[in-house]
Amino acid sequence: MRELTKFRRSSLGVLGAxxxxxxxxxxxxxxxxxxxxxxxxFATQGxxxxxxxxxxxxxxxxxxxxxxxxxxxxxxxxxxxAYQSLVTDLASGSATPDVITxxxxxxxxxxxxxxxxxxxxxxxKLSAFFPGMVKAGVYHNxxxxxxxxxxxxxxxxxxxxxxTPPTTFAQLISDAKSAMSKNPKLMGLAFEGNKYEGAVxxxxxxSGGFGxxxxxxxxxxxxxxxxxxxxxxxxxxxxxxxxxxxAATTWEEGNVQQAFxxxxxxxxxxxxxxxxxxxxTGSAVKGKVGFVPPPVQNGTPTASLGGDSLVxxxxxxxxxxxxxxxxxxxxxxxxxxxxxxxxxxxARTDAYTASLLKTAPWFKQEEAVYxxxxxxxxxxxxxxxxxxxxxxxxxxxxxxxxxxxALDQAQQAIQAILNNNGN
Amino acid sequence: MISLYPLVYNVVLSTRYDVLxxxxxxxxxxxxxxxxxxxxAHFWADxxxxxxxxxxxxxxxxxxxxxxxxxxxxxxxxxGLVRASILIPWAIPTAVSALLWxxxxxxxxxFVDFALHALHLPGANMVWFNSPTLAWVxxxxxxxxxxxxxxxxxxxxxxxxxxxxxxESARMDGASAWQSxxxxxxxxLRPAIMVALIFRTLSALLVFDVVYVLTxxxxxxxxxxxxxxxxxxxLVSLNFGVGATVAxxxxxxxxxxxxxxxxxxxxxxxxxx
Numbered sequence: 001m002r003e004l005t006k007f008r009r010s011s012l013g014v015l016g017a018x019x020x021x022x023x024x025x026x027x028x029x030x031x032x033x034x035x036x037x038x039x040x041x042f043a044t045q046g047x048x049x050x051x052x053x054x055x056x057x058x059x060x061x062x063x064x065x066x067x068x069x070x071x072x073x074x075x076x077x078x079x080x081x082a083y084q085s086l087v088t089d090l091a092s093g094s095a096t097p098d099v100i101t102x103x104x105x106x107x108x109x110x111x112x113x114x115x116x117x118x119x120x121x122x123x124x125k126l127s128a129f130f131p132g133m134v135k136a137g138v139y140h141n142x143x144x145x146x147x148x149x150x151x152x153x154x155x156x157x158x159x160x161x162x163x164t165p166p167t168t169f170a171q172l173i174s175d176a177k178s179a180m181s182k183n184p185k186l187m188g189l190a191f192e193g194n195k196y197e198g199a200v201x202x203x204x205x206x207s208g209g210f211g212x213x214x215x216x217x218x219x220x221x222x223x224x225x226x227x228x229x230x231x232x233x234x235x236x237x238x239x240x241x242x243x244x245x246x247a248a249t250t251w252e253e254g255n256v257q258q259a260f261x262x263x264x265x266x267x268x269x270x271x272x273x274x275x276x277x278x279x280x281t282g283s284a285v286k287g288k289v290g291f292v293p294p295p296v297q298n299g300t301p302t303a304s305l306g307g308d309s310l311v312x313x314x315x316x317x318x319x320x321x322x323x324x325x326x327x328x329x330x331x332x333x334x335x336x337x338x339x340x341x342x343x344x345x346x347a348r349t350d351a352y353t354a355s356l357l358k359t360a361p362w363f364k365q366e367e368a369v370y371x372x373x374x375x376x377x378x379x380x381x382x383x384x385x386x387x388x389x390x391x392x393x394x395x396x397x398x399x400x401x402x403x404x405x406a407l408d409q410a411q412q413a414i415q416a417i418l419n420n421n422g423n
Numbered sequence: 424m425i426s427l428y429p430l431v432y433n434v435v436l437s438t439r440y441d442v443l444x445x446x447x448x449x450x451x452x453x454x455x456x457x458x459x460x461x462x463x464a465h466f467w468a469d470x471x472x473x474x475x476x477x478x479x480x481x482x483x484x485x486x487x488x489x490x491x492x493x494x495x496x497x498x499x500x501x502x503g504l505v506r507a508s509i510l511i512p513w514a515i516p517t518a519v520s521a522l523l524w525x526x527x528x529x530x531x532x533x534f535v536d537f538a539l540h541a542l543h544l545p546g547a548n549m550v551w552f553n554s555p556t557l558a559w560v561x562x563x564x565x566x567x568x569x570x571x572x573x574x575x576x577x578x579x580x581x582x583x584x585x586x587x588x589x590x591e592s593a594r595m596d597g598a599s600a601w602q603s604x605x606x607x608x609x610x611x612l613r614p615a616i617m618v619a620l621i622f623r624t625l626s627a628l629l630v631f632d633v634v635y636v637l638t639x640x641x642x643x644x645x646x647x648x649x650x651x652x653x654x655x656x657x658l659v660s661l662n663f664g665v666g667a668t669v670a671x672x673x674x675x676x677x678x679x680x681x682x683x684x685x686x687x688x689x690x691x692x693x694x695x696x
Contacts, residue, residue: 398553
């Protein structure tokens, strides 16, 4: 595959250059011909109801813009695999996909590589969007990504087992323990502990609660701060003391979801998508679910920001039409419809209309958590920073090292990455 | 052309500083990337782990493959069916079989856990993937399951070229089954063994998908192999210069290993003829 990638990269580069030249050459003459039929390729993730919502939005868009046809290219449901195929496409200089759904952590990398287009030229109106989401799309003071839907890693709890949701980590432990003492089959806290991105977002929640951060305001790494060591020690103790089962060291969102929906967990970290599933008929925890910002201890409530935004390929032949599509998809009414069909939480406040809240009342609780949405570091080097944090977490959870040593090592590695000689 | 172009391109790329997130900074650095990689402890740690994996997995697969080949070489009912069915694991894509084994080794609902529990063996309720040493067990088992049939097939083909008469005369000379296996079967099977070992050793050196699917190199870095490191350089760091360098170094190692085997094969070959 590697060789193939390289082959495509260069050969498509030539092809891309050729098409670009052709486009530029054609520019002069084609401006007069307005009623041109245009096909946009829209690369996006999502299956089931998410795909349904995308199809409906695209069909409505085509109705308003009869000269634009949108071809949906479905990317792998696995974020890593989707990222890899996008990197392959974009590095080759291909003109398609024109519009791309991007995880909030990708735009900085894409922008630094000059694969996507700055959007300020289209004068986007951003006042209605959640500021954290907007911030995740800004690189070197230019906006590169329009927020599409927001996601936060928050804390789920069982309203029948815990009277008032905990606001401190100590309280979370005592609440969990008292529920566990009444029913020994329960686990206190389910969280994502596998070596992957989800473990980093959980750690960010706890780290922020203890007053820690990954990078400071100057962009320097502060991974081995006393606050972060405390945070990682807290998570590690949850595993060691049986508050969280050992098996959680291999868990991703799906496993945490399973543990919580089956009624086995008092608390669980997860994303908003879980809420409608929990309230679905037949769910073991229907009507017994609450979603709150993660607790604190000397820090501020921190809910790691996820979600998707839309970016435009720099080599697209139809930037104006691509922007039309982005604008349509990120409008309040499209977002509201998407929320109704698929449960994806709108990235703008004005989409949380009375009719949405009536059909899906949990969005009200979710909205309260979005206030604390905190983006992961917005830098093209984030994937490497994250990999080092993942290694540190995994090494600690598996008992190979202590939180202090692991984070010291991560600090060094991330420092080296930022100094441009890392591994 | 199809294999040469990317190879040459890779070698050229390995002499350049080429990081995709820093467009416009690509430049020639000579052997700088090689110096950087070869003096890197992380690289050698991954090479070491790959080496151990290579020796352990190829040895186990070879022994299992040889036994399997000897079994299906015997005369018995439905032999064709059995011979065909042992190839099934080999026909399943590695990523799929690795996922399958990941589920089997799951702590709460996995088959392995269930079986160990039922047999009252230690290891039930074990979190396999959270142990720096035990995480290798699913990786090696998955790799064996997939690749043993391949070795068995090659050895079976080798076995069928050995004329049955020589066993006949050995028996008349009073040789035991073990003696004729050691002094007849093994030496005559040597060419097939060499071919099987070369193929398996080289693909074990390049092992990636099993590790990527099962552990992601974890816990920590304890199952990280060299191909994973290369993938990381290309697709996480987007550092194509260094990624190409690692790829070239792996290629050189692979060629050296193949050359070593071929030498061994030639020396033994003189013996045979």
